[in-house]
Amino acid sequence: MTGAAIKLGFPLLLLFGTYLIGSAVEKTHYREIRIREARSRRFPTVNFRTPPKSWNIVGAEMVAGNVVISIDYFKRFLAGLRMLFGGRVASYESLLDRARREAILRMKETAFERGYNAVINVRIETSRLASSNRKGEGTAGVEILAFGTAVKFAK
């Protein structure tokens, strides 16, 4: 009996533990994202292909922000259960949301550091970095790449 209890208890403990840690990590990340978004809100990022006529552009460069985020054990478990019946995989939504916003922030911060005033033609790419298929042993995560053309205005 003790053997079975340990065998059953360990995954449950892992599940609960990763839930606590995972949600704490996510909360911290969101807090950080919101602060940085507020800080960089005066920096225009748009997906126009061509800049507005009124912009007097003196320099341009491609900038990119890239992020890889892994799901935790709990989220994967939840998604695994969801897979049986289908429906919105809510546990992955926040993961993608965080990854996109983080990638855009990194792109904006890069452009800002290099002295640019805005980023135009912003595009976002998603790729699956690793699959979780190998009996759940692989690291499942997403890579989000945000890129665009940073432009400098004439003074």
Added chain:
Amino acid sequence: MEYRPRTPREGVNVSAVHPLSELVTLVLGISLAVVVLVVAAFAVIEVVIRWVPPSFESRVFASLWSADLGSEPEDPRFDAAAALLGRLESHWEENPYELRLAIMEEESANAFAVPGGTIYLTRGLLDSVESENELAFVLGHELGHFRNRDHLRSLGRGLIVSLALSALVGGSAAESLPQVVTALTESGFAREQEEDADAFGISLVQAEYGHVAGADGFFKRLPDANADIADEFASYLATHPVSEARIENLWSLAAENRWPLTGELTPLPR
């Protein structure tokens, strides 16, 4: 057009579902679905068992249970047991099986009925039985399993449960679940099955010897009879119900039918 700075809005991209409430909903929903499916599958098994003729069963399983599991040794005790099986069989008139006896090289005393009509006795049982009457009850008990088609039922149920589990938990989280669940479900059903088989076994002992003395010797040699089973949970989990409860069942059955409890025991060859 004017550029108006603002922070991105928290939009519709993240569902406002608490992960734990989603977990609870999913686990409950899936458990319910599994229970319904398994109960339905068990009902199907009951029907199938009724429709599978023993001859077909023997044909299918004859090749599966071959010499790998047990042998038919050159041993006077084995010969006596085989002859005894033949005599007991004659008391079961509608027996559709062609029965076979084999010895499994295993130290703990036990006996099994497997699909196809083979009864396995362990070497440990053969070494420890003290009278033919005792052995007759063991064989009668296993015949009872054949009569009730318990061996097919267990096989089917085991198959369904393990299939359901492997479909459910692809791996990782709960590889240990199958054993736990099988142990829990199987033991629950086994209780009833074992008691029915006991009743048939003792009726065969009575038919063969004219009394039921020595029938309870079987329980003293079951593995769980030696184990210290104190708490009720452990006894519930044991495949065979606690020996004492089964002995009581036997004696009350004998009393109901006015079967003599005492009589001369027939020895086995050494």
